[in-house]
Amino acid sequence: MGFFDKVRNGLKKTKDGLIRNIETVIIGYAKIDEDFLEELEMVLLSGDLGVRTTDYLMRQIRRGVTEGDIHNTNEVMPFMEKLVVEMLSEGSKEEEITHHPEVYLVVGVNGVGKTTTIGKLSAQFRKEGKKVLLAAADTFRAAASEQLTIWAERTGADIVKHSEGADPAAVAFDAVTAAKARNVDVVLIDTAGRLQTKVNLMEELAKISRVVKKVIPDAPHHTVLVLDATTGQNAVSQAKNFGDIVPLTEVILTKLDGTAKGGVVLSIHEELHVPIRWIGLGEREDDLQKFQPREFAKALFETEDHKLEISTKI
Numbered sequence: 001m002g003f004f005d006k007v008r009n010g011l012k013k014t015k016d017g018l019i020r021n022i023e024t025v026i027i028g029y030a031k032i033d034e035d036f037l038e039e040l041e042m043v044l045l046s047g048d049l050g051v052r053t054t055d056y057l058m059r060q061i062r063r064g065v066t067e068g069d070i071h072n073t074n075e076v077m078p079f080m081e082k083l084v085v086e087m088l089s090e091g092s093k094e095e096e097i098t099h100h101p102e103v104y105l106v107v108g109v110n111g112v113g114k115t116t117t118i119g120k121l122s123a124q125f126r127k128e129g130k131k132v133l134l135a136a137a138d139t140f141r142a143a144a145s146e147q148l149t150i151w152a153e154r155t156g157a158d159i160v161k162h163s164e165g166a167d168p169a170a171v172a173f174d175a176v177t178a179a180k181a182r183n184v185d186v187v188l189i190d191t192a193g194r195l196q197t198k199v200n201l202m203e204e205l206a207k208i209s210r211v212v213k214k215v216i217p218d219a220p221h222h223t224v225l226v227l228d229a230t231t232g233q234n235a236v237s238q239a240k241n242f243g244d245i246v247p248l249t250e251v252i253l254t255k256l257d258g259t260a261k262g263g264v265v266l267s268i269h270e271e272l273h274v275p276i277r278w279i280g281l282g283e284r285e286d287d288l289q290k291f292q293p294r295e296f297a298k299a300l301f302e303t304e305d306h307k308l309e310i311s312t313k314i
């Protein structure tokens with residue numbers, strides 16, 4: 001299955017919720033009037049797009065109507081799709097790997113999918129023929145490093161782990177040292193994100209970063225925040241909190257398959273100014289996709305009716 005079909009399947013719940021609700025409003029009104037616009041706004045707000053994104057879209061739609069780009073309610077959906085593509089494409093230029101090894105520090109609260117996502121990333125990098133090393137710096141529970149060990153075995157990656165309760169920074173230090181010695185291409189550092197206070201977490205992540213730099217001065221090259229899409233707008237506030245703790249370079253949004261709150265992609269994009277780099281669409285190793293704005297928007301807005309309508313026009 002290609003990116004498009006995977007994303008389309010993964011977004012099924014969001015399409016059944018948000019997109020169907022938009023369609024219902026569109027079908028319910030013969031022409032664009034104030035009632036129509038108000039109802040549309042309500043649907044967007046309840047679809048986890050967030051206030052800022054909804055305001056932006058509604059402003060553009062109103063402008064589209066006055067300037068003659070939108071003539072009837074049927075033209076609203078394609079117009080929105082275009083806006084969403086533009087929004088998501090902003091600043092989405094992809095970075096080439098230029099470091100050796102390339103070090104990823106993966107952060108986020110407990111349960112969002114960090115360890116699973118690291119396993120999936122490991123699988124992808126291994127498929128590209130890269131040598132991968134996983135660092136089990138979530139030393140909170142033995143189960144956490146066992147989970148990572150399974151992923152290491154499954155994907156043919158090396159792993160560095162210590163015993164339960166060990167210093168996470170010591171694990172990270174050993175991992176990057178080993179990576180350098182073994183000519184590893186990619187290091188993925190798993191962390192706990194369970195600490196009692198923001199200050200503790202900040203200190204722990206800062207310490208990991210510091211010891212990594214002792215071995216590789218410009219690492220970590222990526223500080224990736226993992227967010228769980230099923231938490232909707234909560235994910236946005238989590239991201240703001242983490243952004244205060246560590247400078248983030250990218251976001252991975254997991255569990256899009258399990259939620260109708262896929263609109264949160266737009267909210268994260270608009271409010272965080274940190275690019276979404278990958279999206280999680282299931283629990284299996286190939287259920288992680290590079291985020292492609294245009295395809296994502298297409299997969300989101302394309303519906304059966306929509307397709308039908310296009311084909312009858314042609």
Ligand SMILES: Nc1nc2c(ncn2[C@@H]2O[C@H](COP(=O)(O)OP(=O)(O)O)[C@@H](O)[C@H]2O)c(=O)[nH]1
Pocket residue numbers: 108109110111112113114115116117254255256257258279280281282283287
């Ligand atoms: N449906 C679905 N489940 C996911 C996805 N990513 C992770 N999970 C599940 O989320 C749960 C928590 O994942 P885990 O990696 O242990 O989270 P961590 O505490 O952040 O390391 C596990 O049951 C994963 O299988 C995803 O993209 N889709």
Ligand SMILES: [Mg+2]
Pocket residue numbers: 114115116138144190
């Ligand atoms: Mg974990």
